[in-house]
Amino acid sequence: MKDKLAEADKDELKKMAAELKELASKDDFDKQIVKDKTAELSKKLQEKGAAMYKQAADEVEKEQAAEGEVIDKEEPEKDSEDNKKKDKE
Numbered sequence: 822m823k824d825k826l827a828e829a830d831k832d833e834l835k836k837m838a839a840e841l842k843e844l845a846s847k848d849d850f851d852k853q854i855v856k857d858k859t860a861e862l863s864k865k866l867q868e869k870g871a872a873m874y875k876q877a878a879d880e881v882e883k884e885q886a887a888e889g890e891v892i893d894k895e896e897p898e899k900d901s902e903d904n905k906k907k908d909k910e
């Protein structure tokens with residue numbers, strides 16, 4: 822994951838993690854603040870992961886299209902005539 826993450830994103834996540842560690846390391850930390858910061862960091866990680874997944878999927882789709890492969894995004898609907906024949910049997 823690290824190798825596909827932009828430097829700016831890495832820096833942002835490292836900064837958020839460092840802030841969270843600093844807050845949690847204090848003896849008198851506020852549990853709600855730590856909980857909120859943890860949720861914020863988790864949300865940011867999920868967003869970055871989803872963006873990376875989408876980018877990878879887009880790259881694969883482009884490669885397949887360039888190679889002339891057919892890409893089915895949806896499963897084709899069955900022919901209504903075939904369904905009628907099955908219903909009669």
